[in-house]
Structure formats: C-alpha cells, structure tokens
Amino acid sequence: MSHVSSHSPHGQTPHGQTPLHTVQVVGGASAGSCAHVRSLAAGLAARGVRVTVCAPEEAARAYDFTGTGARHVHVPRSGDPASVAALRVACADADLVHAHGLHAAFRAVLALTGRPTPLVVTWHNHDHTHAAGARARVLRILERRVAKAAAVVLGASSDLVDRARRRGARDARLAAVALPVPRRAGLPDAPDEEPDRLLHKARAELGAVDRPLVLAVGALERGRGYDVLLDATRAWRHLDPLPLLVIAGEGPERAALQRRIEAELLPVRLVGRRDDVPDLLAAADLAVLPGGSEPRPVLAQEALHARVPLVAAATGGVSDLVGEAAELVPHEDAPALATAVLRLLADPARRAELKNRGTAQAASWPTEDETVTQVLSVYDELTQPVPYS
Template structure:
C-alpha cells in the first residue's frame, strides 16, 4: 500500500534542505507519496532534487513570528491524510507537533529530527527549552544528529530518542587534477594547502580558524589556508584576517568543493558545534587528512580517522595542522584511515531502513 509522507522543514542555510530533498527523493523512488513543506525561499533548493515529491510552501520563520499560527493551520491541512509526518529542526518540529496533536481522531506518526544545538543568549535558550519540551513530549520519535542532542531530548521527556543518520548528499567527483586546482588558486609548488568548507557563521568557529592559521604559519611559512563558503560573518572574518595578517583566503561560495578537498594537504574544521558534518564526511570519502575540533557529533563521524583538538583551542589546532603538514607519513596514514572510515559511515539505504521503522511504528 502506498504510504503518504509529509516532510517539514523551516529556514535552512542549505544543509538541512539538501538532506530533506535527498530523503524525499528516496522515499518517492520507493513508491511513497511525498510532500515537502517549507518556506517558499527553499523551493529552488529542494524541489529540483526531491524527485517525485511535491513541494508545498509553508512560511516557517527562524524565530517566533505572527505567521506561526498560519503555519500551524497550513501544516494541519497538509497532514490531514498523511500516514507519517517528519519534521526537521526545532521550530519546524514544535509547529508540526502543535498542528498534528491538536486535531481529534486518527493522526499520523510524528518524527522530528533535531539538526542543531540551540545556541544564543538567555532568552534564546529559554525559548529553545520550551520548544524542546514540546517536541520531546509530542513526537512519537525524536532523532538527533549527535549524541548530545539525543541526550537533551531524553532529558526533556522524549519517549523514543536515537541518533539520526545523515549521510552526505552525493557530490560530483573531482573534475580537475590536484596540480590544476592548486594552480587555479595561485599556489606555488612548495605551498602547503589547508582547506576549510564552512558557512561563514558563528557556529563554524571562524575566530579560531584565523588564530589557528596564524599559529601554524609560525612554523609552516608556506601555509595557505582557504575557506570555501559564504555567510553573514564574511566582513568580520575578512577584517580579522587583515588584522592578524593571517595566511587565510576567503573563496566565497564554490561549486568545485570536491576539487578543493582532493587537492588539500589538510582539511580542517574549526566548528564550535556540529551534528554529522557534511564537509567532514565528504573529506573522508575523498581520503583527506582531517584535523578538526572535537565539536558535537564530529567524533561520531570521524572515529579515529582524524586528529581532534578541543573546541576553541586555536593554538592546539594550529599545532595539529602544522604537525600533519610536517609529516608526510602521518598524512598518508590519515588518508587511508579516512577512506576506511568513509566506507563504514551510514548510507542512504541505512537512512531509509531507520525511517521505515519509525514511520510504521
């Protein structure tokens, strides 16, 4: 029998939207009738990749807004005939619980995936705690992209909570050789390339990155650290790079991420918190030598296939990058460990098997 599934997401910088599109396309390909509900601004990101799924605009803001009542009403209508409703994100999850739990009679299974740890000031944390309890007590299942999110949801009253599986969406293989990519970046043959793929946002620890680059350059003068990604902190990061005279170049948004990762001597993540970092998964799959902060679920992704340092410790991060750059044998060991680890990470069929269990209850 054909199953009817409603996928719900709120505002997204892109990673969550791509994951939802990936899941929606797989479910539709398996024969389910799938509707993806989310802000109209995400239609161009989700719809082209969602296969046979239909997109329905529901304006879910990233903070409390007068439009929330309309969103709850719209979600209630979309969920009326669904067998399962799967919301992604804390606000989308809370509004979905209110939409589905508030109606009489038969209701669909409700699954909520939490993709981020709430951060911010006291007011933000207080609101997030309320929404967390709504989700934990109202959803049939809560999935967290990292162990700390799972533990938080259980502490808030979730009956069933477990780690979500979020594999990296497929990217094209590198299209250029290492030498060509490095030449396009203006690097000399003796330069050492460190690559970070990250949105320029507070969660990514960019102040740590600038200080770590300066620290590493003290012993590795040929270091060149490039950052692929854009975001609201671009001007601030550029100012910090100039002030520190750090060997960091902001490349902006790039379509050749696979080429950059494949050409890197080291791939670095400086995040303050991560779930199952997509860029790190992509780096492992390409056999990169990875140095990262031990943030959120990063260790759950890398296992022993990366050098991990404490969050925010720029000196430790810079020293780790410099040490890996100085030791070709260690880089080779990390690259092989990365490929081995990537082969053991969950794939899309594992995601579908997990969701099958929870959608059917």
C-alpha cells in the same frame, strides 16, 4: 484508508491501496539537514511513498528537492507568521509528518495541533550549545514541547537521543544521518591525466599552486569557530611557502571575518558559497573543522570520503563520527588547532595514514539505503493498522 507498504519497490502501488503520503519539514538553515532530507526524499519516492517537502524557496533551489520525485511547497522560515498557516495547509492530507531540526519541528507541532497525524522529529544539531540567558530558556521550552508532541524523536547522535529523553520524549532512538557520497564533476569518465589537470586548475584559481592549501567549509555564523581558526593562521605566517586557508561559505559573520583578514594580513581567502566543494576538497592538502554544533558535520563526512586529512575541534558527536581517522583538538583552542595543522602539513606519512583510516571509517557509516530503510520502519510502525487478535 489502506496504504501501500513503505517497502514497495520502484514506486509500485498494489491495486486498491494508496501510497503513503509523508511531509518532510525543513527550515533550510542546516546543510546537513537539507542534504539528509534530499537523500530521504529520493529513497522514499523510489519505494513508492508520496513525498512533499516543505522548505523555504532558497533551500529548494540549492538542494533540488523536486529532482528526487518529491513535491515542494514553499514554507517561509520560522520567523514568518505565515509559515505555520502554510504548513497546516500542506499537511492537510499527510499520513505522517517528519520534521528536521528544532525550529522546523516546533512549527510542525503548531501546524498539527488538533490533528491525529503522527509526527516524527529528527534532531540534527545541538541548537543549545552556544545559547545563553533568555535564548537558552526559550530553546529548552521548545525542546520540551517538541519532544513531548512527537510520536518518535530520532537523534543523529547518542547525546541528542539522551537529551530528547530528558525533555520528555515518549520514544527516542538513535538514527544516524547518511549523506550522499560527494562526486567530483566530470571525473568518472576522464582520462588518467584529467584529475591532475583539474586539481591544478582548482589550486591555480584559489592561488595555491606552490603552497599548501587548507580548506574549511560551512556557514559563516557565530559558534562555528572561524574566529579561532583565524587566530590559528597567525601561527603559520612565518612559513615559506605560506599555507593558504580557503573558507567556502556565506553568512552574517563574513564582513567581520574579512575585516580581520585584511587588518591582520592573514593568509586566508573567503570564497563564498561554492557548488564545487568536492573539487575544492580534492585539491586541498588538509580540511579543517574549527567548531559547530552538528554531531555529524557534512565537511567531516565529505573529507573522509574524499581521503583528505582532517583536523577537527572535538565538539558534539564529531569524535564518535570520525574515530581515530582525524586529528582532534580541544574546542576553541587556537594554539592546539594551529599545532595540529602545521604538524600534519610537515608529516606526509601521517597524512597518508589518516587517508587510509578515513576510508575505513567512512565504510563503517550507514549507507543512504540503510538510513531510508530505518526511517521507513518507523513510518510503518506509526501508520500501519494494528491487527485484531
């Protein structure tokens, strides 16, 4: 079958050719991978590629994959035995399958067993970082199986590319993941005084009108560094005005974190999952990223785009991502984290410097269009017929 070139503009399909059909597989656990798949689906659909996104229903609701022009097929998370069967059906007429994340990729490998459909895998996270014992051994086995089965492995950071090669990948390449630049609701057409009014409203809702506001965003899970972040807040309980740490996100650790906040009287608010993170960022004095396994964390990208000074633990590829546009501290070092936050809050000149550096650093990142173009070139390699000499 002859497919339309992946670079056909505006969804136009030349006569006698059928659109390339790609299936994007996502587990739904990572905000970075879900946002990337949504961005990729939009760019692919705009270029005339037929896109199916296989993801859990909750991820589809949160990221509106169908709003990009893609078709959504509900595929349960990896723990559900029906997931591989559902994925196999969804991939039946795919020209190429692109899986995002280790567990989604492993399900794709199982679903494509016995089929010649090319598989592209993007590794977004360091899934192994906090694993030990039997779980670490299982992850290594999954990594080897996925790396050897994939036609191409795309790594979001150079260390992930190296890891894929060590696990036996035939072809591993660096492919930075670009996310949409976040936009604050209602501001583009607002009068000059409107941003200040909205910021005041956001700070008032959070209880930070006359005090510094520090923001963290992410799933409340082990390995994200929130226990270290709570330790750090103890260092500023004596300050007047008292800085408020707001953590936006949900997860299995929420109850334990809330118990600590109440028992230790920490200046911290858990506000759950929020759809207005760009507004919260704009209202914040600082953003803080205490840990995690993503080489390109969503919060780090959003903070630099929004010109919000960032304090981050130097994990994964974070230092490569932000360069000198953030205050980096050692991982799991609460005193260093607290010191960096307090120093920045007391130094408006340094905050202004980081804002400017952040703008320059964000401008150096690949755009969504460049990311889609790179991925399409990989698809073309794997699906275009080889001409006879």
